Amino acid sequence: MRTIAALSTAVGMAAIAVIRVSGLQAGEAVRSLAGPLPTPRRAVRRSLRHPGDGAVLDDALVLWFPGPHSFTGEDLAEFHVHGGRAVISAVLSAILQVPGVVLAGPGEFTRRAFENGRLDLAAVEGLADLLAAETEAQRRQAMTHYSGAMAEAVESIRDGLIGAQALVEATIDFPDEGDVAETALVAARERLDAVKEEVGRLLDDSRRGRRIREGLTVAVAGPPNAGKSTLINALAQRDVAIVSSRAGTTRDVLEVHLDLGGAAVVLLDMAGLRDSDDEIEQEGVRRARRRIAEADLVLWLSDEDQATADPSVAAADAAVWSIRTQIDRLPPSSGSWRHRISSLTGEGLDGLIRDLADFAAQHGGGEPALIVRERHLAVFREVNEALSAALARPDWLGEAELVAEDLRAAVAALGRATGRIGAEQMLDALFSSFCIGK
Ligand SMILES: Nc1nc2c(ncn2[C@@H]2O[C@H](COP(=O)(O)OP(=O)(O)O)[C@@H](O)[C@H]2O)c(=O)[nH]1
Ligand SMILES: [Mg+2]
Structure with missing residues (x-):
């Protein structure tokens, strides 16, 4: 995979601009412009020089984040340069002369973080919302998503579902032990009732989340x-x-x-x-x-x-x-x-x-909600439908296989809240909502 570079701060006059480089050649970019690699995650002050003629381009701070412990999960370098247009352009074009380094596309740093498992899908959405946040309520809600609130909720709901599923499947595996099966099914139903209540609460709150x-x-x-x-x-x-x-x-x-x-x-x-x-x-x-x-x-x-x-x-x-x-x-x-x-x-x-x-x-207003996008709503509605289907079956003992199937569908739907959904188009749309350099 090619190494990417881009200006990560806004274009325009500013005191400082940050240029990021991510990928296998990020270390080479640092060495070519700024000399030996600095201690990881420590800012050092270096003169940046053109790799060809050695001319000084800027006096900058350089940060080195070796993968996988970086935002993208790859080797990543940051150059904090002076914010003038000519400085940015000179440093960026010098970096692009390092073999294997190309200009990043929109959202490409975040996309790599996602591909490398550093952020789940809901966290990526949270980051997009954080960058777009205009009010305090929006900032707080976006921050909870960026920090993994969805993954946490999904995990707790999935635990409940899988627990219930295991109980139901046990009755399929041991059909002769009638009493034991009845007890297991009662316990499974209790768990599912609790999960359904939690999902219902999240759905009830979704309108508010989307309004925030x-x-x-x-x-x-x-x-x-x-x-x-x-x-x-x-x-x-x-x-x-x-x-x-x-x-x-x-x-x-x-x-x-x-x-x-x-x-x-x-x-x-x-x-x-x-x-x-x-x-x-x-x-x-x-x-x-x-x-x-x-x-x-x-x-x-x-x-x-x-x-x-x-x-x-x-x-x-x-x-x-x-x-x-x-x-x-x-x-x-x-x-x-x-x-x-x-x-x-x-x-x-x-x-x-x-x-x-x-x-x-x-x-x-109020506390951040969990369901804040149309996509989240669709996922949780699907989970809810599968749960309702399971709970509506009148004869769990006789229909245990069907109940288990409903629960598998609920778990699968739930996985899409944070997971990779196959739908490349949706991912492309999400990442292109970011600017270049994000
Ligand atoms: N005296 C007075 N004139 C107003 C007031 N609000 C609007 N106007 C005038 O009413 C006209 C229509 O206002 P405008 O805001 O364009 O109405 P719109 O068509 O509903 O958007 C304009 O000439 C305004 O200056 C007000 O509170 N007092
Ligand atoms: Mg008007």
Whole structure:
């Protein structure tokens, strides 16, 4: 396998940049540029020289991690160089002159860590989430996955399943000892009940886990000119951290990522809901209605007292908060509103922010969850189905072989939570979500 090298820190001006090299030739790269290999895992200061003409390239820190005790499981070297573009480019191209060293592809360091058993699949996902984490809740959840929370949970569930399976299989092997078999099956069923309860608890918590990871979506809806965009801009000026905005066209849905007291909230600014002959506007309204249907919370904004919400809002699964806007211009005289605000004067905004933060903490905060991705959900649903199938069989004594088969299916499904799934495509997609150098 070829040795890979890449810049592992972000591109741009910085005090320090880290270049990593992993593979059989990593030691050779150190020797060519920096002289004898340093003591493992100790930073040493070296002049980096061009292997051809000996010209000094930079004054750097060099770290040497011999395999298998490195991030990738291979020999790995790190060069901590000055962060200028020309420095990085000179050092990297000198490293690439060492025979057998090539530029790494996206996620290739992490992929090697996975291939060499240094990280399981869920830990790789945790690392991807850690690099993408924008809020404290996301960071904590990603960190538990990176630290092996999934492997731990899987092991404890697997112990329960295998224990039950052994008991069931014993009754197949010794069919004549009826009483013993009955006792064994009762014990097996008890174990399975406990496992099923644990899996059910994890599944119940999965919505929250995915909300922490993806952010709670709050659709800001209302008729045109209700003040939707102005409210979102006003929130940006308040005590709320705007993490990022993903812009579309004005007719599209705009996502504004907020950090509300450590929880991720995605505000959706959307087209005003009304019937229109304009095709582009119709498309905007269609998209808005679709996002409303999937939102965790809908803010229905109106600057009129007698506004009826769009049917898509009434049909939404989510909670709907009615919000009367522009009260500085048009003081409300009636109507039952959860909040009355003016984005212009700021009246009512702090109350709305507090309410949103409480909602976010309740629905998308708290302790890290275990099921945080669609993939995890699919795995645990499959485990759950196999368990339910086993528990639903009326005659365990007569159907012991079938029960054992259900349990084998549950164990196999469970293995996919952390294991290698055969599906190369899924792995390719996961690793390409990393940048080059990760
Ligand atoms: N006086 C006043 N005008 C507002 C307020 N909020 C929005 N507006 C005005 O109402 C118009 C429509 O606002 P906009 O946010 O674009 O509405 P949207 O179509 O719902 O996004 C703009 O001219 C805003 O300046 C407010 O709280 N007070
Ligand atoms: Mg708008």
